[in-house]
Amino acid sequence: MFLTTLAVIINVAAIGCKDDNEDFDNGKVHVSNVYNSGCVSSVIAEKSNSIEETFNVYNDGKTVFVSHNNREVNCGYDSIMVHINVVSDTIWVKEIEMGESYANCMCMANTSYQINNLEKGEYTILIKLCENYNPYNNESCSIVKYQTLINL
Numbered sequence: 001m002f003l004t005t006l007a008v009i010i011n012v013a014a015i016g017c018k019d020d021n022e023d024f025d026n027g028k029v030h031v032s033n034v035y036n037s038g039c040v041s042s043v044i045a046e047k048s049n050s051i052e053e054t055f056n057v058y059n060d061g062k063t064v065f066v067s068h069n070n071r072e073v074n075c076g077y078d079s080i081m082v083h084i085n086v087v088s089d090t091i092w093v094k095e096i097e098m099g100e101s102y103a104n105c106m107c108m109a110n111t112s113y114q115i116n117n118l119e120k121g122e123y124t125i126l127i128k129l130c131e132n133y134n135p136y137n138n139e140s141c142s143i144v145k146y147q148t149l150i151n152l
Contacts, residue, residue: 039107064115076103
């Protein structure tokens with residue numbers, strides 16, 4: 001009886017401490033392999049037309065690969081988080097620029113990530129760009145910055 005009780009306590013403790021981002025084989029749609037380049041070039045107050053923001057979206061089976069290049073970010077940012085929400089045939093993506101403090105400059109950054117475990121079908125992907133630089137976790141987002149249709 002003691003060993004059974006001990007085993008239950010250990011299992012409950014292990015489940016309670018488990019990071020949701022560790023289990024990518026659970027069959028649920030999720031984001032993985034988020035890459036963030038950090039600042040790769042400065043942005044002058046009057047942006048040059050030669051630097052174009054680009055999105056590349058392609059798929060391979062149940063995985064959608066997204067590459068976002070030349071995103072204008074605040075120099076004070078330290079990471080990009082990606083949140084998704086799949087509703088019917090629409091994939092809502094929020095790329096959230098995170099930082100402790102807001103700096104008085106802008107730079108360009110590149111980001112890429114994967115959306116995994118999607119069912120076969122046709123999806124509309126909508127990407128919004130957001131930022132979060134305050135202690136209350138209130139993010140502000142742009143209108144949809146990019147939209148495309150994919151078939152899996």
